[in-house]
Amino acid sequence: xxxxxxxxxxxxxxxxxxxxxxxxxxxxxxxxxxxxxxxxxxxxxxxxxxxxxxxxxxxxxxxxxxxxxxxxxxxxxxxxxxxxxxxxxxxxxxxxxxxxxxxxxxxxxxxxxxxxxxxxxxxxxxxxxxxxxxxxxxxxxxxxxxxxxxxxxxxxxxxxxxxxxxxxxxxxxxxxxxxxxxxxxxxxxxxxxxxxxxxxxxxxxxxxxxxxxxxxxxxxxxxxxxxxxxxxxxxxxxxxxxxxxxxxxxxxxxxxxxxxxxxxxxxxxxxxxxxxxxxxxxxxxxxxxxxxxxxxxxxxxxxxxxxxxxxxxxxxxxxxxxxxxxxxxxxxxxxxxxxxxxxxxxxxxxxxxxxx
Numbered sequence: 307x308x309x310x311x312x313x314x315x316x317x318x319x320x321x322x323x324x325x326x327x328x329x330x331x332x333x334x335x336x337x338x339x340x341x342x343x344x345x346x347x348x349x350x351x352x353x354x355x356x357x358x359x360x361x362x363x364x365x366x367x368x369x370x371x372x373x374x375x376x377x378x379x380x381x382x383x384x385x386x387x388x389x390x391x392x393x394x395x396x397x398x399x400x401x402x403x404x405x406x407x408x409x410x411x412x413x414x415x416x417x418x419x420x421x422x423x424x425x426x427x428x429x430x431x432x433x434x435x436x437x438x439x440x441x442x443x444x445x446x447x448x449x450x451x452x453x454x455x456x457x458x459x460x461x462x463x464x465x466x467x468x469x470x471x472x473x474x475x476x477x478x479x480x481x482x483x484x485x486x487x488x489x490x491x492x493x494x495x496x497x498x499x500x501x502x503x504x505x506x507x508x509x510x511x512x513x514x515x516x517x518x519x520x521x522x523x524x525x526x527x528x529x530x531x532x533x534x535x536x537x538x539x540x541x542x543x544x545x546x547x548x549x550x551x552x553x554x555x556x557x558x559x560x561x562x563x564x565x566x567x568x569x570x571x572x573x574x575x576x577x578x579x580x581x582x583x584x585x586x587x588x589x590x591x592x593x594x595x596x597x598x599x600x601x602x603x604x605x606x607x608x609x610x611x612x613x614x615x616x617x618x619x620x621x622x623x624x625x626x627x628x629x630x631x632x633x634x635x636x637x638x639x640x641x642x643x644x645x646x647x648x649x650x651x652x653x654x655x656x657x658x659x660x661x662x
Contacts, residue, residue, distance in 0.1 A: 315343035322350035327373050333417045358392060359389055386439055397468040400625045401442045404442040412436045458606045460615040462548040465505055471602050473498040493575055497594055499554035500572060506544030508634050509617035515588045517571040533635040
């Protein structure tokens with residue numbers, strides 16, 4: 307993650323911490339050297355949900371920011387189980403998401419009991435209810451396990467690791483090979499934007515290659531694409547994709563020198579001294595993803611598997627198949643269900659949710 311993006315995340319973390327108890331700020335500060343800003347921001351989101359639940363359930367008589375350590379120390383196993391049920395039935399979180407939020411709480415409570423000390427060298431809390439809570443055992447399908455082992459999709463922290471590799475580490479890896487290094491330096495903003503856009507939206511290869519400048523709505527983080535059947539649709543993309551697109555757009559005109567009427571978004575590097583700018587083709591995008599995937603150590607990664615990675619992550623985080631269907635441009639919800647490896651129970655829940 308580059309310095310500017312890191313500063314952006316740290317600013318967002320500070321905003322969240324301003325409305326959380328002091329000991330949460332202390333915990334987050336203790337983790338800044340070892341955890342990524344994105345992980346710390348997720349921690350803050352998780353704690354806001356938890357502390358707001360404590361207030362709503364009258365398990366504390368104060369506001370979120372003023373919740374005392376004694377309130378955490380006196381929590382019972384039953385009350386924590388109720389919170390996990392709230393995540394499941396009220397917020398509709400998946401088992402993986404519930405596990406992640408429980409892990410966030412375990413980390414905080416472990417810090418309060420085993421690492422933080424008062425002025426008289428005593429722990430902040432004596433009793434740690436989160437240490438008694440078990441994560442949910444999750445049985446994955448053989449297909450999902452096979453995908454992970456074979457490196458066909460990116461999962462969790464791999465998203466940022468691959469993006470970071472495209473943006474910086476590829477160049478460092480080939481620093482001694484000047485031709486490869488210089489070519490990467492020339493195209494790294496463009497290539498990072500392409501990877502971020504696919505990972506942050508799930509667009510198809512043809513849709514990415516066909517984007518023009520006027521199709522982008524930077525203010526709303528939307529892009530107009532022509533989907534299968536020549537259907538026009540506006541698709542949302544992530545904040546990370548927005549940041550990387552803006553970085554690319556900042557250098558696009560000066561570096562690739564397109565003609566005034568050449569309004570395609572992604573431009574191929576000019577070939578030769580008199581090389582002219584031109585739209586980056588679908589095949590060129592496939593080849594650049596292939597190049598980075600092999601160097602990254604996941605040679606099975608393709609444009610389609612990056613789209614697949616987005617779909618899998620979206621499903622695990624949101625469990626909203628109808629919206630995912632629309633985001634991906636599927637004509638049938640059955641396609642989306644298969645694509646995201648839904649279990650039978652999740653299929654039934656997704657279909658039922660469509661009638662609400």
